[in-house]
Amino acid sequence: MDDAAMKDTLEKLEKRGWTVSSDPEAISKTFEFKDFTRAFGWMTMVATRAEKIGHHPDWSNSYNKVDVSLTTHDSGGLTDKDLRLAKMMDQLA
Numbered sequence: 001m002d003d004a005a006m007k008d009t010l011e012k013l014e015k016r017g018w019t020v021s022s023d024p025e026a027i028s029k030t031f032e033f034k035d036f037t038r039a040f041g042w043m044t045m046v047a048t049r050a051e052k053i054g055h056h057p058d059w060s061n062s063y064n065k066v067d068v069s070l071t072t073h074d075s076g077g078l079t080d081k082d083l084r085l086a087k088m089m090d091q092l093a
């Protein structure tokens with residue numbers, strides 16, 4: 001993905017509630033569910049897919065909320081893998 005496409009995708013993610021930070025480079029969002037069971041069910045679905053694509057979220061859960069931060073540790077910044085994972089998380093929520 002080139003810089004323009006990356007910028008375009010980041011703008012779309014911001015409209016869907018993601019926050020973009022530059023130091024460190026990451027995108028983050030708090031997902032809120034009806035209750036713990038739904039939050040953990042979503043985490044389970046995401047975890048299975050994350051494992052399949054070999055790209056993993058940094059996240060924490062408290063009752064019905066999941067704080068997510070995505071970055072590519074191997075490259076020390078954001079890559080299209082993070083953007084794809086973000087989209088998948090939105091679609092499953």
Ligand SMILES: C[C@H](O)[C@H](O)[C@H]1CNC2=NC(N)=NC(=O)C2=N1
Pocket residue numbers: 054055056057058070071072073074075
């Ligand atoms: C070898 C393995 O695929 C790599 O270490 C993967 C695993 N999952 C990962 N997840 C994330 N978020 N960033 C990475 O750089 C990363 N690297």
